Amino acid sequence: MQIADRHGRIVRVIHDHRTDTRRRVIEIATRGMPRGVYYxxxxxxxxxxxxxAVIGEY
Structure with a gap:
């Protein structure tokens, strides 16, 4: 899974996510990331x- 910010820059790549729900994958993927909009x-x-996904509040 790749995560890009709103400018299209890849900010994180996750190769292994042993989980069954997409919500859980996003929670793991976004841990420790600054707030913002991510794709x-x-x-x-x-x-x-x-x-x-929108992380944090505006």
Missing amino acids: FSLQTAVDTTMIT
């Missing part, structure tokens, strides 16, 4: 899902 490319064996 996730979540790749599975079946498809690729784009997820937008």
